[in-house]
Amino acid sequence: xxxxxxxxxxxxxxxxxxxxxxxxxxxILIGAAFEQDVTLAFxxxxxxxxxxxxxxxxxxxKNFTPTYGxxxxxxxxxxxxEKESLEARGLTIDDLQHLIWExxxxxxxxxxxxxxxxxxxxAALMGEQDVVLSF
Amino acid sequence: MTMLHTVNKSPFEKDSLTSCLRLSEDGSSIxxxxxGIYAALEGTTASDSIKEALKTKKVFxxxxxxxxxxxxxxxIDGIEQVDYAGFVKLVTEHDKVQSWV
Numbered sequence: 001x002x003x004x005x006x007x008x009x010x011x012x013x014x015x016x017x018x019x020x021x022x023x024x025x026x027x028i029l030i031g032a033a034f035e036q037d038v039t040l041a042f043x044x045x046x047x048x049x050x051x052x053x054x055x056x057x058x059x060x061x062k063n064f065t066p067t068y069g070x071x072x073x074x075x076x077x078x079x080x081x082e083k084e085s086l087e088a089r090g091l092t093i094d095d096l097q098h099l100i101w102e103x104x105x106x107x108x109x110x111x112x113x114x115x116x117x118x119x120x121x122x123a124a125l126m127g128e129q130d131v132v133l134s135f
Numbered sequence: 136m137t138m139l140h141t142v143n144k145s146p147f148e149k150d151s152l153t154s155c156l157r158l159s160e161d162g163s164s165i166x167x168x169x170x171g172i173y174a175a176l177e178g179t180t181a182s183d184s185i186k187e188a189l190k191t192k193k194v195f196x197x198x199x200x201x202x203x204x205x206x207x208x209x210x211i212d213g214i215e216q217v218d219y220a221g222f223v224k225l226v227t228e229h230d231k232v233q234s235w236v
Binding site for chain 1: 143145147169173176177198200204205206218
């Protein structure tokens with residue numbers, strides 16, 4: 001029986017311009033199979049990954065962002081977005097996908113996965129982790 | 136001599152846009168492509184510098200890259216959206232292209 005560790009994935013890159021965002025998502029999904037305590041953080045240009053309604057037909061690349069909507073099914077429901085990063089980019093939570101998860105303990109009630117947090121709240125959260133993976 | 140400048144990096148991650156704006160002449164054209172299109176958005180920390188540039192330069196943003204990133208409705212007034220054909224047309228209309236990679 002292996003012990004459960006707290007894993008934090010920090011996403012700081014915009015999608016499509018580089019492969020970081022997609023690679024991160026792949027690793028998150030693979031990691032989900034190992035039943036660890038997973039938290040995601042989106043800061044800096046990483047917040048652009050969660051912007052809704054991507055249409056990549058014109059650039060000939062796969063739109064991988066619908067996959068974020070499936071994270072709840074993998075028990076990944078702690079998704080933190082830094083408030084300061086959103087504001088610097090003219091975004092609000094309404095510009096982001098509405099990600100939800102179903103709480104088994106409350107008759108599968110749908111709950112929001114994304115929480116907007118301040119820099120200091122996110123810093124504290126990072127301090128609580130056993131492993132931090134950066135993309 | 137007219138110059139077309141292309142910027143393909145996010146203004147929040149790299150200083151390509153800042154350098155382009157500083158080192159481009161009045162009357163030149165700037166085309167934002169790939170992650171560079173984030174500079175075209177309203178209400179960001181980069182918006183003021185683009186609005187200042189619009190007073191003396193023409194600024195374009197590639198539609199396909201805006202659509203891919205879901206931000207086509209947030210583009211600053213005065214920035215012209217062009218498609219790939221428009222990109223090619225811009226290249227032919229200018230004497231030279233400088234890429235701020």
